[in-house]
Structure formats: C-alpha cells, structure tokens
Amino acid sequence: MTPVVPPGEPGEQYGQSVPGEPLISFKDIHIGFEEGDVLSGVSFDVWPGETKILLGEGGSGKTLLMKLAAGLLRPDSGNVTVMGQNIGEMPEKELLNFRRHIGFVFQEGALFDSMTVAENVSFRLDEEKVDESETETRVREALRFVEMEASLEKYPGELSGGMRRRVSIARALVDRPPLVFYDSPTAGLDPVTCQTIITLILRGRDSQGVTSLLATQRVQDAFGLAHFRFDEATGHIVREKADGERASRVSAVESDGIANTAIPPTKVLVLRNGKIYFEGPADELLRSSDVYLKEFLASAE
C-alpha cells in the first residue's frame, strides 16, 4: 500500500487515506497478557468518514483495539493498517510522527494535571512550534467547540469529570485530525453529561468529517450516534433518516471506497470472548433475536 501523497516533510505521508482502501484495517489480530488471550482473531475495517462503535463488556478488548490502531500497543500477531501504514511494524520514532495525525480521547481524559486547560489543548501545537497567535486562536476555537472557553486558565483538578472529558475532546480535535479514537468517553458520567459528550462527537463527525472509532459500554451512545446527526445549517442535532437507507449507502461507500462525508455511516461492532460477535447497523443489533445480544442490550440499558 502506498500513500497518496509522496513523503516530503517528516510525517507528511501520514494523515492521508488511500482511495479504495479502508482507513483502518485490522487483520486477524491476536493479543494476550499473563491472564490469557484478550483478542483472538479480530478482523474488521473502518472506512473514511465512518464511525464505528465498539460495544462489549468490560475487559472485552475495546480499548486494546484502539491502542493497537494508535500504535500504543503492538499485536502478538496479525496486521493493523492505518492510513495505508502498517502500524505493527513501524518503529516508535515513526509512530510518534504518525500519531500527530490522529486524535485520541482517553477514558478518564488523561489531561496533564500540571498544565492548565489551555496548555493541555495547545500541547500538540506547541510541540509543532506553531506560531503563538495562531495557537491561541486555535485553542480558543477548540475550547469554544466544546463550550469550555471560560476555563482556559483552570487546572484539570478544578474541573468535573464531564468537563475534563470535553477538554480532552478539544485537545484531540485541535489539530483537526482526520481520525479520532474515543475510549469510553461517557464512562462514569451522568446521563445529561453523556448526552453533551455524544453531541460533541456528532458535531465533530458531521461538521469536520472525522472518521472515528468509539468504544463504549453504553448502547445509548451507539443509538445516539446512529440515529442523530448535527445539522450545520441550523446548528441543531436532528434525527437521522431510516437506518436501512443509511445501510445501503454504507455498502455503496464500501464498494466505491469513496467516503460520503455528508451522511457519515455508523456501524456497531460487539466484542465477546476476544472475537467479533456482531457487526452491522445499530438497528440490526436492536432487532437481533440472538440471546446474548438481547441480554447485553437489556443489561446495558
């Protein structure tokens, strides 16, 4: 697989999707620790513009999949290809360059607690030596996006869990990466704050055309992302059209390999015992007669 843009400046070859190829591709991934295998033979693709939701019980390997895609972990066997690059074989130095083109929202936010909100959000821009005034503009813009502009000078310790998660989203989106990983962004938050976080993810997806992989234990998050979209014209969240219509467009996207960013497709993937148990549109999951899926949906509500 060759990148679309030939390598020029360091890292320039990353951040580009390859036409006709998925943005992320997991092939027969195996990874285990002392306690045994966590993922055994997981394969799936994420297409440009797509939002893939990873559902599963705690410890089913959702976070692992995202860390594998970001090159924070290496698989025991199998291939992880992201933006045409084989992540599993990339040396750490190249991975650092590659990661500047992705966004990662960690479960607890993982904000740098000795830095202010503004310093956290500007971290990547400061590392890239972006001009000071431009950094300030972009930081304000990112914080305005998550409605946290008033907390510029606060430290993470002074913020609530939901606010920390919002700042973390701003930090991940400040450089407008084409690909964002959300690791349980709503875990441990109250329903209203969960709604706010999902709205932000919807806005990121629909106004910036971000491709994303989202891990969650809350089925409501999956349905929220599948059934609603952010209408840029009105600035409101509106109900999405029928899932069947979306599904047909998704398959069209997959066969053409061309992203349809106007209506980003959303698919759900359920992990169980280290394998993919279900993959398909959210409504199909809802209609499924499978006993485990029914139990899972009931317990997650």
Place this chain on the structure above:
Amino acid sequence: MPEEKETLEPVFSALAEGIKRQVLVVQDYAKLSFESVANIFTPPHYWADTLEQMDIIGVGSLPIIVLTGFFIGGVMVLQTAAQFERFGETALTGDAVALALVRELGPAITALLVAGRNASGIASELGSMVVTEQVDAMRALGTDPIRKLMTPRVVATVLMLPLLTAVSDFVGLVGGFLVAYFTLRLGPVQFWTRAIQSLDFGDLVQGLSKPFIFAFIISTVACFMGLRVKGGTQGVGRATTSAVVVSSVILLVTDTFITRVLLWAFSK
C-alpha cells in the same frame, strides 16, 4: 535418580525464569538510560523543562543540603577531636574534616539526600502520570515521553548534584570550623590553613567526579522505576520506595569501586 530429577525440575525452571526476568529488567534499564542520554544529541530539546527540573532538584534541595552539611561538619570535628586530643594534636581536625568531607562524605551524603528527596519525587510523579494514562496521552499526541520527561530530569540532576556537593563540602567545613572554634579553641587561620593545605588535586577530582556518576544513577533509576509502574496507586508507592532504596544501594556500591579506581589513579 529420575524421581529426584523430576522433583527438582520445577525448582530449576522457576529459578531460571526468575533470573531471566531480572536480566530483562537490567536490559530495559540499560536501554532506557542509553536512550535518555542519546536524546541530548538530537532535537527536539526541552530546555524549559530542563531548567524547571534544575530549579526543583538544585534550588529545591539547597536548604536540606546546607543544613545537613553544616551539622555533619560539626559532628566530624566532635568525633575526631576526641581522638586527636589524646595525642595533643587537635590542630589535625582541619585535615581530617576536609579530607573526609571532600573525598567521601560530601558526595555520598549529598547523593543520598538527593536520592531520598528527588528520586522519590521523580518516581512518584512519573508513576502517577503512567497510571493516569498521561504518558500514553503524551505518546498519542506524538511526543516522546523519554525525551520530554526523562532526559530533562537526568540532565538536571547530573548538572545540579556536583554543585550541591560543592556547597555541602563548603558548608560542612564552615560547620566544622565553628565547632572547632567554640569547643577546641582552634583559631581560624590554623583550621583553614590545614584544611586547605591537606587537599590536593586528586582529592578534588575524586570529590567532584563522583557526583556526576551518582546523579546519573539516581535520576535514571528513579525515571525507570516511575515509567514502569503497574498496579495503580499501590504501584506508585512501591515504585517510589524502590527508586530510593535501589538508587541508594547502587550508588553506595558504585562508590566503593570508583574510590578504589580513583585512589589507584592518583596513587594514594
């Protein structure tokens, strides 16, 4: 005796496994230390972080170094004077204090104090960052945590410890002099002349080269312990304790070997 062989096999394999694990730890430590030093020669450099660490490690440790240095000098005089008085040679206390402080006590005690104060601080800070995924977040943002977190701490400790040692030596001599003046009625000229004349170039090299090595040991061990934390806050606690204990033991063991080499080099 096949039965005996069978019963011993698990013991041997467990032993081999344990040794392998320890060798792996040493290998990881060596790789990490090498990388932290290699980072000095390639960009990007984090000068602001290095200066901040120099302030925390150097300026921050100054009060404790001055205080302990002063009293160690004083105690040295009290202990040696009791012996010298038996031979009516109390004037020799200046020599004894100067030699002991500059060659050995200054570097070793300053290093032990910095190990106690800063190795614990570094290990707990980095360990907390690991368990709260801040180190992973840094990697996810495209920044090398070894370059950003470890190299500045190693450079700062290596630059600050020799200076702290020099301060400790001087304050120790002042403490020694004051105690000698008030208890033995030793005059300033007598004390300082003997103290300074007893020291030669070899003593200074010995006293000021050791802190560089000690600082490298303290900072790399502390960073290594902090960055490999596992198991939440309990793990951070364990790493903090290990950082102080391991760095103190290694620096004292290393001290014996360096002393032997330096004594041989300066033909003492």
